[in-house]
Amino acid sequence: MPKLVEYADAGPAVRAVYDAIMAARGTTEVNNFWKALAVDPPGLKRTWESLSQVMAPGVLSPVMKEMLYLAASMTSGCAYCTASHAAAARAKGMTDAEYGELLAIVGMAAETNRLAEALRVPVDPQFE
Amino acid sequence: MPKLVEYADAGPAVRAVYDAIMAARGTTEVNNFWKALAVDPPGLKRTWESLSQVMAPGVLSPVMKEMLYLAASMTSGCAYCTASHAAAARAKGMTDAEYGELLAIVGMAAETNRLAEALRVPVDPQFE
Amino acid sequence: MPKLVEYADAGPAVRAVYDAIMAARGTTEVNNFWKALAVDPPGLKRTWESLSQVMAPGVLSPVMKEMLYLAASMTSGCAYCTASHAAAARAKGMTDAEYGELLAIVGMAAETNRLAEALRVPVDPQFE
Amino acid sequence: MPKLVEYADAGPAVRAVYDAIMAARGTTEVNNFWKALAVDPPGLKRTWESLSQVMAPGVLSPVMKEMLYLAASMTSGCAYCTASHAAAARAKGMTDAEYGELLAIVGMAAETNRLAEALRVPVDPQFE
Amino acid sequence: MPKLVEYADAGPAVRAVYDAIMAARGTTEVNNFWKALAVDPPGLKRTWESLSQVMAPGVLSPVMKEMLYLAASMTSGCAYCTASHAAAARAKGMTDAEYGELLAIVGMAAETNRLAEALRVPVDPQFE
Amino acid sequence: MPKLVEYADAGPAVRAVYDAIMAARGTTEVNNFWKALAVDPPGLKRTWESLSQVMAPGVLSPVMKEMLYLAASMTSGCAYCTASHAAAARAKGMTDAEYGELLAIVGMAAETNRLAEALRVPVDPQFE
Numbered sequence: 001m002p003k004l005v006e007y008a009d010a011g012p013a014v015r016a017v018y019d020a021i022m023a024a025r026g027t028t029e030v031n032n033f034w035k036a037l038a039v040d041p042p043g044l045k046r047t048w049e050s051l052s053q054v055m056a057p058g059v060l061s062p063v064m065k066e067m068l069y070l071a072a073s074m075t076s077g078c079a080y081c082t083a084s085h086a087a088a089a090r091a092k093g094m095t096d097a098e099y100g101e102l103l104a105i106v107g108m109a110a111e112t113n114r115l116a117e118a119l120r121v122p123v124d125p126q127f128e
Numbered sequence: 129m130p131k132l133v134e135y136a137d138a139g140p141a142v143r144a145v146y147d148a149i150m151a152a153r154g155t156t157e158v159n160n161f162w163k164a165l166a167v168d169p170p171g172l173k174r175t176w177e178s179l180s181q182v183m184a185p186g187v188l189s190p191v192m193k194e195m196l197y198l199a200a201s202m203t204s205g206c207a208y209c210t211a212s213h214a215a216a217a218r219a220k221g222m223t224d225a226e227y228g229e230l231l232a233i234v235g236m237a238a239e240t241n242r243l244a245e246a247l248r249v250p251v252d253p254q255f256e
Numbered sequence: 257m258p259k260l261v262e263y264a265d266a267g268p269a270v271r272a273v274y275d276a277i278m279a280a281r282g283t284t285e286v287n288n289f290w291k292a293l294a295v296d297p298p299g300l301k302r303t304w305e306s307l308s309q310v311m312a313p314g315v316l317s318p319v320m321k322e323m324l325y326l327a328a329s330m331t332s333g334c335a336y337c338t339a340s341h342a343a344a345a346r347a348k349g350m351t352d353a354e355y356g357e358l359l360a361i362v363g364m365a366a367e368t369n370r371l372a373e374a375l376r377v378p379v380d381p382q383f384e
Numbered sequence: 385m386p387k388l389v390e391y392a393d394a395g396p397a398v399r400a401v402y403d404a405i406m407a408a409r410g411t412t413e414v415n416n417f418w419k420a421l422a423v424d425p426p427g428l429k430r431t432w433e434s435l436s437q438v439m440a441p442g443v444l445s446p447v448m449k450e451m452l453y454l455a456a457s458m459t460s461g462c463a464y465c466t467a468s469h470a471a472a473a474r475a476k477g478m479t480d481a482e483y484g485e486l487l488a489i490v491g492m493a494a495e496t497n498r499l500a501e502a503l504r505v506p507v508d509p510q511f512e
Numbered sequence: 513m514p515k516l517v518e519y520a521d522a523g524p525a526v527r528a529v530y531d532a533i534m535a536a537r538g539t540t541e542v543n544n545f546w547k548a549l550a551v552d553p554p555g556l557k558r559t560w561e562s563l564s565q566v567m568a569p570g571v572l573s574p575v576m577k578e579m580l581y582l583a584a585s586m587t588s589g590c591a592y593c594t595a596s597h598a599a600a601a602r603a604k605g606m607t608d609a610e611y612g613e614l615l616a617i618v619g620m621a622a623e624t625n626r627l628a629e630a631l632r633v634p635v636d637p638q639f640e
Numbered sequence: 641m642p643k644l645v646e647y648a649d650a651g652p653a654v655r656a657v658y659d660a661i662m663a664a665r666g667t668t669e670v671n672n673f674w675k676a677l678a679v680d681p682p683g684l685k686r687t688w689e690s691l692s693q694v695m696a697p698g699v700l701s702p703v704m705k706e707m708l709y710l711a712a713s714m715t716s717g718c719a720y721c722t723a724s725h726a727a728a729a730r731a732k733g734m735t736d737a738e739y740g741e742l743l744a745i746v747g748m749a750a751e752t753n754r755l756a757e758a759l760r761v762p763v764d765p766q767f768e
Contacts, residue, residue, distance in 0.1 A: 002247045002248050002249060002250075029254075031252045031254075031255075032249045032250055032251070032252050033240070033243075033244055033247075033249050036244075036247040036248075036249045037243060037247065039247075039736070039739070039740060039743070040739075040740035040741075040743050040744060041740075042565070042740070042744070043243075043740060043743060043744045043747065046562055046565060046566075046744075047239070047240065047243070047747070050236060050239075050558055050562060051236060051240065053554070053558060054229075054232045054233060054235075054236045054558075055233075055236075058225075058229050059223065059225045059226050059229060060226055060229045060230070064192060064195075065229070065233060067192075067196065068195065068196065068199045068230055068233045068234070068237075069233050069236075069237050071196045071199045071200050071203075072199050072200070072202075072203045072233065072234050072237035072238070072241070073237055073241055074200075074370065074373070074374035075199075075200045075203035075204050075370065076203050076204075076237070076238065076241040076242075076717075077241075077370075077373045077460075077461060077462075077717060078240075078241035078242075078244050078245055078717075079251065079373070079376055080244040080245070080249045080250075080251055081237065081240060081241050081244050082373075082374055082376065083251045083252075083255040083256065083376065084251070084252070084255050086255070087254070087255040095187065096423070097186075097187045098187050098188055099423070099424075100423060100424035100425075100426075100427060101182075101186050101187060101188045101193070101424075102188070102196055103371065103374060103375075103423070103424050103427060104182045104424060104426070104427045104430075105182060105183075105193060105196045105197050105200065106196070106200050106370060106371075106374055107367045107368075107370055107371045107374075107427065107431070108178060108179060108182045108183075108197075108367065109196075109197050109200035109201055109204070109209065110200070110204065110366045110367050110369070110370035110371075111175070111178075111363045111364065111366050111367035112161070112175065112179065112206075112209060112363075113200070113201055113204040113205075113206035113209050113366070114204075114206075114330065114331065114333075114362060114363055114366035115161075115165060115171075115175070115359065115362075115363045115366075116161055116164075116206050116208040116209050117206055117208070117330070117333045117335070117338075118330035118338055118359060118362055118363075119130045119161075119164040119165065119167075119359075120130050120164075120335050120338065120339065121130060121160045121161050121164045121208045122130075122160055122208075123160070123207065123208055123211045123212075124159045124160050124211075124212070126157075126159075126215070127159075127211040127212050127214070127215040128211065167352070167355070167356060167359070168355075168356035168357075168359050168360060169356075170356075170360070170437070171356060171359060171360045171363065174360075174434055174437060174438075175363070178430055178434060181426070181430060182430075202754065202757070202758035203754065204333075205333060205588075205589060205590075205754075205757045206333075207757070207760055210757075210758055210760065211760070224551070227551070227552075228551060228552035228553075228554075228555060229552075231551070231552050231555060231755065231758060231759075232552060232554070232555045232558075234754060234755075234758055235555065235559070235751045235752075235754055235755045235758075236751065238750045238751050238753070238754035238755075239747045239748065239750050239751035240747075241750070242714065242715065242717075242746060242747055242750035243743065243746075243747045243750075245714070245717045245719070245722075246714035246722055246743060246746055246747075247743075248719055248722065248723065258503045258504050258505060258506075285510075287508045287510075287511075288505045288506055288507070288508050289496070289499075289500055289503075289505050292500075292503040292504075292505045293499060293503065295503075295608070295611070295612060295615070296611075296612035296613075296615050296616060297612075298612075298616070298693070299499075299612060299615060299616045299619065302616075302690055302693060302694075303495070303496065303499070303619070306492060306495075306686055306690060307492060307496065309682070309686060310485075310488045310489060310492045310686075311489075311492075314481075314485050315479065315481045315482050315485060316482055316485045316486070320448060320451075321485070321489060323448075323452065324451065324452065324455045324486055324489045324490070324493075325489050325492075325493050327452045327455045327456050327459075328455050328456070328458075328459045328489065328490050328493035328494070328497070329493055329497055330456075331455075331456045331459040331460050332459050332460075332493070332494065332497040332498075332589075333497075333589060334496075334497035334498075334500050334501055334589075335507065336500040336501070336505045336506075336507055337493065337496060337497050337500050339507045339508075339511040339512065340507075340508070340511050342511070343510070343511040351443065353442075353443045354443050354444055357438075357442050357443060357444050357449070358444070358452055360438045361438060361439075361449060361452045361453050361456065362452070362456050364434060364435060364438045364439075364453075365452075365453050365456035365457055365460070365465070366456070366460065367431070367434075368417070368431065368435065368462075368465060369456070369457055369460040369461075369462035369465050370460075370462075371417075371421060371427075371431070372417055372420075372462050372464040372465050373462055373464070375386045375417075375420040375421065375423075376386050376420075377386060377416045377417050377420045377464045378386075378416055378464075379416070379463065379464055379467045379468070380415045380416050380467075380468070382413075382415075382471070383415075383467040383468050383470070383471040384467065458626065458629070458630035459626065461626075461629045461716075461717060461718075463629070463632055466629075466630060466632065467632065480679070483679070483680075484679060484680035484681075484682075484683060485680075487627065487630060487631075487679070487680050487683060488680060488682070488683045488686075490626060490627075490630055491623045491624075491626055491627045491630075491683065491687070492623065494622045494623050494625070494626035494627075495619045495620065495622050495623035496619075497622070498586065498587065498589075498618060498619055498622035499615065499618075499619045499622075501586070501589045501591070501594075502586035502594055502615060502618055502619075503615075504591055504594065504595070514759045514760050514761060514762075541766075543764045543766075543767075544761045544762055544763070544764050545752070545755075545756055545759075545761050548756075548759040548760075548761045549755060549759065551759075555755075559751070559752065559755070562748060562751075563748060563752065566741075566744045566745060566748045567745075567748075570737075570741050571735065571737045571738050571741060572738055572741045572742070576704060576707075577741070577745060579704075579708065580707065580708065580711045580742055580745045580746070580749075581745050581748075581749050583708045583711045583712050583715075584711050584712070584714075584715045584745065584746050584749035584750070584753070585749055585753055586712075587711075587712045587715035587716050588715050588716075588749070588750065588753040588754075589753075590752075590753035590754075590756050590757055591763065592756040592757070592761045592762075592763055593749065593752060593753050593756050595763045595764075595767040595768065596763070596764070596767050598767070599766070599767040607699065609698075609699045610699050610700055613694075613698050613699060613700045613705070614700070614708055616694045617694060617695075617705060617708045617709050617712065618708070618712050620690060620691060620694045620695075620709075621708075621709050621712035621713055621716070621721065622712070622716065623687070623690075624673070624687065624691065624718075624721060625712070625713055625716040625717075625718035625721050626716075626718075627673075627677060627683075627687070628673055628676075628718055628720040628721050629718055629720070631642045631673075631676040631677065631679075632642050632676075633642060633672045633673050633676045633720045634642075634672055634720075635672070635719065635720055635723045635724070636671045636672050636723075636724070638669075638671075638727070639671075639723040639724050639726070639727040640723065
């Protein structure tokens, strides 16, 4: 088990990030990822700020951003991130049917990605 | 370089799949992935049929399906698939700004996926 | 391009390994993998000796050993290893039909591996 | 923990696949992978049918097919698939000695795959 | 080939990052990674700033930081990053002998990482 | 759970490796990785001897070798190896601040590795 830094035990630099996370999300709880990352306080701050910037309202809808994050997390095989971003996507509106289609795409991509690599397929000129 | 099976050299089983691909896409060209996969005719047929089913109109829009496929392909590091699905996503309407946001999410996910795994973070009960 | 150490330019420690490779394979040529690895002479020797031991005649047939090596190399996405072990498997008897089935298994495994991870499926007691 | 769809709670589309799995395997139990995948009924059906086709009797023996699946699953780091395909391979005749050789090949491939990529070794002309 | 944004064609936001990169490195050239990432100007800025912070002087020496970056890049199979960080590590003092040891560690880690995953080894209590 | 071969149940070939491990490390305990690998006695011996050679005193300090091993293990997503090599690195002198910097580099490398691959960035001539 990794060390999880609780608010009560955190120094001011870590508390400031926890406060920002809770304020941004309207919760009174910080999830384990941040508590584990708090072993590196500058990394905690930088990662939170980068994530906030990347997931801020943009041209893509919040639910689509979460679904893209989920597809990437599933593909890289991160169990924690798959669980947390599936929960976030659902909270932002992903339906069961959308989740089913996302899952099918991630599985199909895994198969064709592997085959294209195994066959060392040259990129067609029209894709460049 | 892998062997690429051209239409003129293909047997009837392979030609039938090539015909289906060209009909579905309204083109007169089959891209290299299928020409390489044609070394395994049953696999060519099965993969095309599965892909058609997965990418058929559903609850997610065609462009969002392509963007999810692209995010998965980028994450698994398949250069061919990244090129082909980026082209497909653009053909279906992905803008430069949307591509930029997708790229940022894929990069950010890679970082937090790795950190969550490196820290062996336990999944929070509320995500289950 | 990596540095490739040719026989003529190699020191005695590297030449000894090159000699062993050529003798074991009955060729007068050393393939690029070893020429690139020769930047680390002790690593060259250790890797060659380990590989020789692993690929030596055993309970599995030589062609099956090469096909397992190929399946692993395809799955890890190593283009060089995929090319070299496909050539080795063919030299040891892998047919086109066997290659087609291997390719299908590698593709299918990629899909179900990803889905099982994405779904975080608990291992059934009977598999333990 | 993912949601596992039990037979008693499944709709007719899912039950039809479960029936097919149990009939094909001669068991009265469906393993967790399928119960988890049942959240996407069309994906469950498509994946089962593809897997049945890929693992059907062919030019490779059933045990060799399972061993190739196992090597791919180990390489992609899927714990569930490693456990389930190791059990399947043993059920189809893989001995302890064969398992040991498979394990050694998977480990050795991981090392040489990584080294070949790290050294960016160009593919030798004779492998093309 | 990806689009590479040259200084002459760049807008002010991109030029500002290019100027910062050249100033920090004391060069008059920006390498291709940044020119490619410039398709997403906010991502270019955020990534450069994060990288600068991570690679800034700290408790680890500059050459050790580059060698760790190189080991991670080799392990994730990024050819571009392997080439660029090998060059950076050499520029900061990595010797041939140090490179050889790094390579051996990366290869050995790949093998034991894969074996530990394949065997699903439980973490010993003393490592927690 | 994998089978773990305890000393009392091991044959002479396995015991000889366990004795060598305990002697080299000055402990009376063998960690689980070796107990699991003992299902393949020749692989156990070969892996231990290769690891000993790679991690032997060299031009890099013992703590730096462990930190490189840790960075590679984190990047390949091996939980067991991450735990064991983090413990080994700490035992050889890695401080909390050094661990924090290593973690930040591993995370940053994951992001830029993925972006460089996703953008298919061509290697700059000066890096060759």
